[in-house]
Amino acid sequence: MCCDSRMCGIFGCVLKEGNAAPIIHAALKRLEYRGYDSVGEATIDDGEIYIKKDRGMIDEVHKIKNLDDLPGNIGIGHTRWATHGAPLEVNAHPHMDCTGQIAVIHNGIIENFEELKQELENNGHFFKSKTDTEVIPHLIEHSLEINPSISLADAVLETVKKLNGSYAIAVISTREPDKIVCARNESPLVVGVNEKAVYFASDIPAFLPVTNKAVIVDDGELVTLSLDGYEIKKIADSSIVTREPKVIDWAPEMAVKQGYPHFMLKEIHEQPECLRNTLRLQDHYLDLMATFLDRAREVYLVACGTSYHACLAASYMFSKLAFLATYPVVASEFVEQHGKSVNIDSTILAVSQSGETADTLASIHAARQRAATVLGLTNVIGSTLTRVSRVYISQQSGPEIGVAATKTFTSQLSVMAQVALKLAKKRGKVSQDEMDYLAERLDKMPETVDTIIRTQEEKVKQIAKKYKDAKVFFFLGRGISTATAYEGRLKLMEIAYVPAIAFPAGESKHGPISLVEPGFPVVFVCPKDDTRKTLIGNIMEMKARGASIIAVVEEGDEEVKRLADDFIEVSKGIPDVLSPISYVIPLQLLAYYIALERGYNPDTPRNLAKSVTVK
Numbered sequence: 047m048c049c050d051s052r053m054c055g056i057f058g059c060v061l062k063e064g065n066a067a068p069i070i071h072a073a074l075k076r077l078e079y080r081g082y083d084s085v086g087e088a089t090i091d092d093g094e095i096y097i098k099k100d101r102g103m104i105d106e107v108h109k110i111k112n113l114d115d116l117p118g119n120i121g122i123g124h125t126r127w128a129t130h131g132a133p134l135e136v137n138a139h140p141h142m143d144c145t146g147q148i149a150v151i152h153n154g155i156i157e158n159f160e161e162l163k164q165e166l167e168n169n170g171h172f173f174k175s176k177t178d179t180e181v182i183p184h185l186i187e188h189s190l191e192i193n194p195s196i197s198l199a200d201a202v203l204e205t206v207k208k209l210n211g212s213y214a215i216a217v218i219s220t221r222e223p224d225k226i227v228c229a230r231n232e233s234p235l236v237v238g239v240n241e242k243a244v245y246f247a248s249d250i251p252a253f254l255p256v257t258n259k260a261v262i263v264d265d266g267e268l269v270t271l272s273l274d275g276y277e278i279k280k281i282a283d284s285s286i287v288t289r290e291p292k293v294i295d296w297a298p299e300m301a302v303k304q305g306y307p308h309f310m311l312k313e314i315h316e317q318p319e320c321l322r323n324t325l326r327l328q329d330h331y332l333d334l335m336a337t338f339l340d341r342a343r344e345v346y347l348v349a350c351g352t353s354y355h356a357c358l359a360a361s362y363m364f365s366k367l368a369f370l371a372t373y374p375v376v377a378s379e380f381v382e383q384h385g386k387s388v389n390i391d392s393t394i395l396a397v398s399q400s401g402e403t404a405d406t407l408a409s410i411h412a413a414r415q416r417a418a419t420v421l422g423l424t425n426v427i428g429s430t431l432t433r434v435s436r437v438y439i440s441q442q443s444g445p446e447i448g449v450a451a452t453k454t455f456t457s458q459l460s461v462m463a464q465v466a467l468k469l470a471k472k473r474g475k476v477s478q479d480e481m482d483y484l485a486e487r488l489d490k491m492p493e494t495v496d497t498i499i500r501t502q503e504e505k506v507k508q509i510a511k512k513y514k515d516a517k518v519f520f521f522l523g524r525g526i527s528t529a530t531a532y533e534g535r536l537k538l539m540e541i542a543y544v545p546a547i548a549f550p551a552g553e554s555k556h557g558p559i560s561l562v563e564p565g566f567p568v569v570f571v572c573p574k575d576d577t578r579k580t581l582i583g584n585i586m587e588m589k590a591r592g593a594s595i596i597a598v599v600e601e602g603d604e605e606v607k608r609l610a611d612d613f614i615e616v617s618k619g620i621p622d623v624l625s626p627i628s629y630v631i632p633l634q635l636l637a638y639y640i641a642l643e644r645g646y647n648p649d650t651p652r653n654l655a656k657s658v659t660v661k
C-alpha cells in the first residue's frame with residue numbers, strides 16, 4: 047500500500063491492437079482524484095506524435111477536444127494537479143522538446159529545474175511553459191543531439207541522472223515509435239500486464255478494470271514498455287532487474303483509496319509524504335513572504351475552519367520565533383471586527399486549502415479595497431486566492447478528497463513554521479543553534495508523524511471504542527496547543543457529530559468546568575513544553591470532578607500518563623512551536639475511529655461539503 051501525495055495522475059499503454067486514446071481517456075478518469083485542473087494525451091502513429099491537452103476537468107476537455115480521437119496503439123496521458131505554473135493549456139502535460147519528436151508526462155517536483163532550464167536556454171532551447179517538467183524533454187533532446195547513436199532509454203537514463211527531486215515520468219519519441227520509456231524516483235509507478243497489452247500508471251486503479259497483474263517499479267528504476275512486454279533497469283548502473291507481476295485482489299472502489307476504507311484515513315496516512323513536499327518548497331517564495339511580513343505594520347491571519355486553526359498556531363510561531371505580533375481572525379468576522387481599521391499599512395495573510403472559501407475571499411476583497419497587502423497560502427494553484435494574492439505559497443498537499451481537512455492542516459503548519467523561521471532569521475531574534483535545531487526537527491517531522499501513526503493507531507482505535515457513546519467532549523490545551531485542541535474538536539464534531547467544546551485550559555475555572563461530572567471525557571493536548579506544569583494543574587482540577595482524562599502526551603511522560611485514564615504518546619523532543627503538526631495526528635485518528643464506531647462515513651459528513659475551484 048503506497049501512500050503518495052504527489053499530485054498528478056499518469057498512465058500509458060502499448061496495445062497489440064486498437065487505438066490507445068480511448069483506453070488512456072478512461073484510465074485518466076479513474077485517476078482524476080489525483081489532480082483535476084488540466085489533462086492531456088499524446089499518441090504516436092506512423093512516425094508522428096499527436097497531442098491533445100487543455101486546462102479543465104477531463105469531461106470538460108473531452109467535450110471540446112474528444113480525447114478518444116487520437117491515432118496509434120501507443121500513448122501516454124496525464125491529469126494534473128498544478129505545483130509549478132498555473133492550470134493553463136500551455137502548462138498542461140505532455141510537454142515536448144524543440145523538435146516535437148519527444149513527448150513527456152511527469153508526476154512529481156523537479157527541484158533543480160531553474161538551473162537546468164537556464165543551461166538549456168543558453169544552448170538555444172526554447173521553453174513554452176512555466177512548468178518544472180518541461181526541462182525533461184529538452185534534456186532528452188540534448189542527449190540525443192550530443193550522441194545520436196544512443197537509444198531513447200539511454201537518453202532518458204542520462205537525463206534522469208541530472209534531475210533532483212521526485213519524479214515518475216513517461217517518454218515517447220518518433221525516434222523509437224514502438225516504445226514507452228518510464229523512470230521513477232519517489233513518485234509511484236506501477237506496470238500492468240495482460241495478454242493484449244502492457245500498461246503503466248501512477249496508481250493501480252488506472253488499469254485494474256483491464257488487468258489485476260501489476261509490477262511495482264521501485265525508486266531508481268527505469269522501465270521500457272513495448273509489445274514484447276516490459277524491461278526494468280537500475281538507473282544507477284543499468285543492470286537488468288527481473289520482477290514478476292503480482293495479482294492485486296482489490297475492488298476498483300477500494301483501489302482508488304489505495305486499499306484504505308476511506309479517503310480521510312488514506313489522507314491521514316499521506317501526511318508524512320505531504321510534509322516532505324512542504325520541505326521542498328522554493329526558498330524564494332518563503333523568503334518573499336517573510337519579507338512582506340517583516341515590513342508589515344500589522345498582520346492579520348485570516349481563514350475559516352481548519353485553516354483558521356493553522357492561523358491560530360502560526361500566531362504563536364511568529365510571536366515566539368520572530369517577535370512579530372499577528373492577529374488570527376475568523377474570516378466571517380473579519381469585516382465586522384477589523385474592516386474599518388485595515389489600511390495601506392496592513393497585511394493580510396489569507397489561508398485556504400481550496401483557495402475558494404467565500405468568507406476568506408470576502409475578507410480579502412474588503413482589505414484590498416482599503417489598499418492592504420494580501421498574501422496567500424493555499425493548496426490549489428489557479429484558485430481565486432492565488433489570483434488575488436501579491437505573493438502566495440502553494441503547500442503541495444495534492445488533492446484532498448475527504449471533506450474533513452487533515453493532510454492540508456499539517457502542511458499549512460509546516461509552511462507557516464518555515465516562514466516563521468525565515469522571519470526569525472531576518473530579525474535575528476533566534477540564535478543560529480536554535481534555528482538549526484528547529485530546522486532539523488522540522489526536517490524530521492515526516493518520520494515523526496509516520497512513527498505516531500504506526501505506533502499509536504491501534505491504541506486510538508481502543509480509546510474510540512471506549513468513548514463512542516460519550517455525549518460531549520472537552521478539548522483543552524495551553525499555548526500553541528490551544529490551536530491543536532480546537533482542531534481536534536472540529537474533527538470530532540464534523541465527522542462523528544459529537545458536541546465538543548475546546549478552549550484554552552486556563553479558562554476552565556472561569557465557567558466551563560461547571561459542565562464536568564463523573565465520566566465526562568476531557569482530551570488534554572500535553573506536550574512537554576513551558577505550559578506543561580500549569581496544564582497538569584488543569585488536569586487535576588478536572589480529575590477532582592470525576593472527568594475521564596484522555597491525554598496526548600510526550601512519549602515516556604510517566605507523570606501525566608499516571609494522571610490520565612487513557613493516553614496517546616507522541617515522539618520525544620518536539621519543539622513547542624512545531625508540536626501541533628504531530629500532536630494533532632492522534633486527534634484526527636480519534637475523530638475518524640469514533641465516527642466509524644458510531645456508524646458514520648467520515649468522507650461525506652452530513653450538511654458539509656468541500657470548497658472547490660470555480661472555473
Ligand code: AGP
Pocket residue numbers: 350351352353397398399400401402403406449450451452540656657
Ligand atoms: C475542515 O475539516 C473543514 N472542511 C472546513 O472547516 C474547512 O477547513 C474550511 O471550510 C476552510 O476551507 P479552506 O481551507 O478550503 O478555505
